[in-house]
Amino acid sequence: xxxxxxxxxxxxxxxxxxxxxxxxxxxxxxxxxxxxxxxxxxxxxxxxxxxxxxxxxxxxxxxxxxxxxxxxxxxxxxxxxxxxxxxxxxxxxxxxxxxxxxxxxxxxxxxxxxxxxxxxxxxxxxxxxxxxxxxxxxxxxxxxxxxxxxxxxxxxxxxxxxxxxxxxxxxxxxxxxxxxxxxxxxxxxxxxxxxxxxxxxxxxxxxxxxxxxxxxxxxxxxxxxxxxxxxxxxxxxxxxxxxxxxxxxxxxxxxxxxxxxxxxxxxxxxxxxxxxxxxxxxxxxxxxxxxxxxxxxxxxxxxxxxxxxxxxxxxxxxxxxxxxxxxxxxxxxxxxxxxxxxxxxxxxxxxxxxxxxxxxxxxxxxxxxxxxxxxxxxxxxxxxxxxxxxxxxxxxxxxxxxxxxxxxxxxxxxxxxxxxxxxxxxxxxxxxxxxxxxxxxxxxxxxxxxxxxxxxxxxxxxxxxxxxxxxxxxxxxxxxxxxxxxxxxxxxxxxxxx
Numbered sequence: 001x002x003x004x005x006x007x008x009x010x011x012x013x014x015x016x017x018x019x020x021x022x023x024x025x026x027x028x029x030x031x032x033x034x035x036x037x038x039x040x041x042x043x044x045x046x047x048x049x050x051x052x053x054x055x056x057x058x059x060x061x062x063x064x065x066x067x068x069x070x071x072x073x074x075x076x077x078x079x080x081x082x083x084x085x086x087x088x089x090x091x092x093x094x095x096x097x098x099x100x101x102x103x104x105x106x107x108x109x110x111x112x113x114x115x116x117x118x119x120x121x122x123x124x125x126x127x128x129x130x131x132x133x134x135x136x137x138x139x140x141x142x143x144x145x146x147x148x149x150x151x152x153x154x155x156x157x158x159x160x161x162x163x164x165x166x167x168x169x170x171x172x173x174x175x176x177x178x179x180x181x182x183x184x185x186x187x188x189x190x191x192x193x194x195x196x197x198x199x200x201x202x203x204x205x206x207x208x209x210x211x212x213x214x215x216x217x218x219x220x221x222x223x224x225x226x227x228x229x230x231x232x233x234x235x236x237x238x239x240x241x242x243x244x245x246x247x248x249x250x251x252x253x254x255x256x257x258x259x260x261x262x263x264x265x266x267x268x269x270x271x272x273x274x275x276x277x278x279x280x281x282x283x284x285x286x287x288x289x290x291x292x293x294x295x296x297x298x299x300x301x302x303x304x305x306x307x308x309x310x311x312x313x314x315x316x317x318x319x320x321x322x323x324x325x326x327x328x329x330x331x332x333x334x335x336x337x338x339x340x341x342x343x344x345x346x347x348x349x350x351x352x353x354x355x356x357x358x359x360x361x362x363x364x365x366x367x368x369x370x371x372x373x374x375x376x377x378x379x380x381x382x383x384x385x386x387x388x389x390x391x392x393x394x395x396x397x398x399x400x401x402x403x404x405x406x407x408x409x410x411x412x413x414x415x416x417x418x419x420x421x422x423x424x425x426x427x428x429x430x431x432x433x434x435x436x437x438x439x440x441x442x443x444x445x446x447x448x449x450x451x452x453x454x455x456x457x458x459x460x461x462x463x464x465x466x467x468x469x470x471x472x473x474x475x476x477x478x479x480x481x482x483x484x485x486x487x488x489x490x491x492x493x494x495x496x497x498x
Contacts, residue, residue, distance in 0.1 A: 023422045023493040024429040033139075033441040034488045035098035036091070036463065037402055039146040039191070041074045042450035044104060046081035050121035053110025055148040056159070056207040067209065070456035077451045078466050079473045081125065088132045090464065090475060091447070095488045098139035100401060100443050102146035102191065105172060112150030114171040123179055130183045141186040143251065144173050147196060147206060154208055160196070160221045169228040170235055177236060181244040187236070188331055188401065189229045192253040194277050197221035202353055205454055215351025216311050219298070223313040226284050226323055233326035250285070251331030251401040254278035256381030257340040260362070265342035269359045273340050274388065276357045286393045288324035289315060298356050304348045311351060329440070330389065331401035336374065337381030339364060370416070371406040371459045379423035386431040386439060397438045400428065404445035406459040414478045421484060422493050429493070444484060448475055
């Protein structure tokens with residue numbers, strides 16, 4: 001009998017650990033916030049409805065459909081434009097503290113300019129969402145620019161490659177503050193500028209998919225984005241913060257780059273990649289200028305390539321002062337980790353950002369995969385990147401603005417997504433309690449399956465499944481909905497918390 005009892009205890013204990021893996025059993029802080037996210041082009045559809053203008057993703061998917069894996073577009077997507085009431089009811093049932101979504105610039109300003117027409121239908125659409133969120137006691141976190149710039153700005157002056165963009169964006173942002181700011185306490189200026197600039201102007205994996213000047217245009221883009229962000233922040237600080245009492249930041253994406261070995265060269269390579277990706281934008285915000293490793297390496301290679309000045313633009317003293325300190329928190333978009341290994345510099349030739357970086361990357365074959373080849377499940381990477389940000393950038397407040405897992409679609413019992421969320425959230429707890437990282441919020445990507453950029457509808461990140469074959473685009477909860485709902489309600493990852 002005693003042996004049977006011991007075996008039963010062992011069995012039930014093993015079941016507990018099997019079901020809960022290594023999830024932390026500490027509660028999230030009482031003021032910690034949970035939310036979900038979407039982006040306008042990925043979910044709204046109604047691409048030319050009610051006066052909306054064309055954006056660069058409309059243009060790209062219509063003019064070069066072959067670039068999208070399944071030749072699809074975001075023309076209809078989840079049709080969130082016509083299903084907002086249903087979606088807001090789902091958000092309320094989920095119990096989230098906030099909803100992180102983006103404004104479609106071209107839906108509000110069809111030409112992109114504030115001296116052009118303001119589309120009242122677009123303004124009403126977002127105003128109604130904010131009113132409903134307010135009724136349901138859900139906070140709004142709004143991104144002003146999630147990659148879908150009005151096409152006219154691209155046509156008129158080259159968009160993100162021209163300083164003209166700075167004032168145009170700041171004017172748009174001011175309009176948004178005036179229209180919606182009384183009901184919005186969290187603003188994000190730009191989502192993932194690294195991806196915007198690297199993929200938009202270096203390797204054609206995001207709109208506008210221009211690759212005329214590798215090793216040059218992406219740095220110009222980053223320079224313009226940082227100045228546009230800073231100008232917008234200063235305007236909000238001066239004109240709107242006192243009355244609207246909101247907060248404003250930028251959302252930066254990065255993997256955790258794990259050294260491929262204990263070799264000091266691999267440690268240096270991993271740090272270099274972190275600085276070339278996250279530091280590219282975080283360093284100016286905190287310290288006023290680009291990471292020194294970026295400055296030195298790009299300048300050295302530029303001179304050897306025959307350029308009179310560095311391909312990495314320089315900030316003026318005034319711009320440094322303007323940019324430094326322009327964040328109330330840092331938005332962190334993190335999904336996975338990567339192994340970084342030292343690589344000898346490539347011989348001088350045509351400029352490329354990968355040559356400036358000169359790091360070899362790979363994935364550990366033991367890491368669990370997902371429907372996305374780039375996304376491996378490496379939960380401890382989130383803890384490591386959070387602590388690195390704390391140690392490198394003076395312990396800023398961090399909002400995890402995106403984190404999620406992809407499946408191939410058609411999976412309602414999404415146990416692997418549940419495991420992903422559980423283990424990544426467990427590492428959020430470790431970062432908070434064991435490492436002293438100031439993480440205050442977590443955002444699951446994504447609220448629902450959506451148009452996944454050049455992957456089209458072949459990869460699904462949603463808590464809710466969307467049937468894209470049905471004109472009504474019905475939403476069906478996956479198993480992860482109940483898991484996340486329970487986490488939000490109990491603030492626990494396991495059945496019982498300390």
